[in-house]
Amino acid sequence: MDAATFRDLADASTFGLPLQALWADAQGDWDGAHALAQQAGSREGDWVHAYLHRKEGDLGNAGYWYARAGKPPQDAGVSLATEWVAIVTALLPDD
Numbered sequence: 001m002d003a004a005t006f007r008d009l010a011d012a013s014t015f016g017l018p019l020q021a022l023w024a025d026a027q028g029d030w031d032g033a034h035a036l037a038q039q040a041g042s043r044e045g046d047w048v049h050a051y052l053h054r055k056e057g058d059l060g061n062a063g064y065w066y067a068r069a070g071k072p073p074q075d076a077g078v079s080l081a082t083e084w085v086a087i088v089t090a091l092l093p094d095d
Contacts, residue, residue, distance in 0.1 A: 001092055002089070002092075003084070003085040003088040003089055003092075006019070006022075006023065006088055006092060007023070007026040007088075009023065012024075016040070016044070016091075017036050017037070017039055017040035017042075017045055018036075018037065018040050018042065018044040018045045018047070018048045018087075018091055019088065019091050019092065020036050021033040021034070021036035021037040021040070021045070021048045021049075021052070022048055022051075022084060022087060022088050022091070024036060025052065025055070025084070026084070030052065030055070030056070033048070033052055034049070034052050036048075037049040037052055043068070043069050043070055044069070044091055046065050046068040046069035047065070047066070047069035047071050047087060048087060049065040049068075049069075050062045050063075050064075050065035050066040050068075050069055050071065050073075051074075051080075051083055051084065051087060053065060054073075054074060054080070054083070055080050059073075062074075
């Protein structure tokens, strides 16, 4: 499955919390996505959490979560859409 197919799913509840959070974000539910990322309690969840705070514009908080995830902070040269696809692609299970 690719990122576009994932985004267009009617439901993502069969996936882990980090992917559920990214799906919720793609549906326009930032608050729900944030809650799911916080619940994940994993490096993958921390990565999604970082992305969400970057999207929110809270770059200091995003930097903290990127560090917890072991990921470099994204700079302004990487669009949010590109980062979303990159995270989804990294987290989707191989077919």
